[in-house]
Amino acid sequence: MSTYITADTIRTLREQQGLTQRALAEAVGVTDKAVSNWESGRGLPDISLIESLAAALGVSVAELLTGDVRQNANRAGNMLRSRFYVCPICGNVVHALGEGSFSCCGSQLISQEAEEPDEHHNATVTYLDGSWHVLIDHPMT
Template structure:
């Protein structure tokens, strides 16, 4: 059985909320035996119960699935127009040009927050490529011959990989879905200033504004 929710996480969140198994069961309209099975990993909540379960426990769906409390100071201050959503069950990636209510596999998806944003602002690409950290979650960007090339030094194994790269301008979105064992790279037509996004399945979404380019230029984003 593929487990998308840890029984230990459900128990910890229930106890943190000060509820008994019966109390939680009553709120969900199920039996306390069902809750006991979840917490001992002898069963999983039906997919239709994931969102109500998160609500009953006082956490987001993302927190329920990860088992960790999410603290992000940029959640309320993120003014980026481009929004990305990733389904934790099927891996589907959805893009929206503004705030939206997005659901997939029967659960509501939280908008991905840009992990390296500062006070809701996307940082600019550093001018000195040699000073970049090779473990950074953003690609090396090269603009030449009317195209933008993205390459990354990042693991691409089954448990840790870059799920997608995107290049967003004021009126266009270019996107490449990536999978384990593939090369972490992408090539898009260059359409001027915009934002480069890269999503790591472990560490989240990272972004950087594209540099001003007049001639062939190479930078590594941090």
């Protein structure tokens, strides 16, 4: 029978975080003996502890339960890859940080290019009193 969480997962994640069994136990609100039992396979954490255990181990609940921890290797997003998709039927807008396949109202959405600003749609950006202000002098109707 497979369990909802494995001893190896808890031990590996705890060691990756540089935590002792006692430090993990204090973070979750149990004894270090309980953590020892979890890691040796002699017991399992109560379901009510899963959220706090995942937080203490620096993973999501899903990652904790499956043991499949994904590291995000993308350290810098590139806004130049942004794409806008507009539904031709209802006008909904989807903003994606890269290419994608989207549909709305039964229609496949096509990536839209931004229009070049004209005299009515030119943004003015100023820094005033510690805040950035963006002004577009147009009623936007």
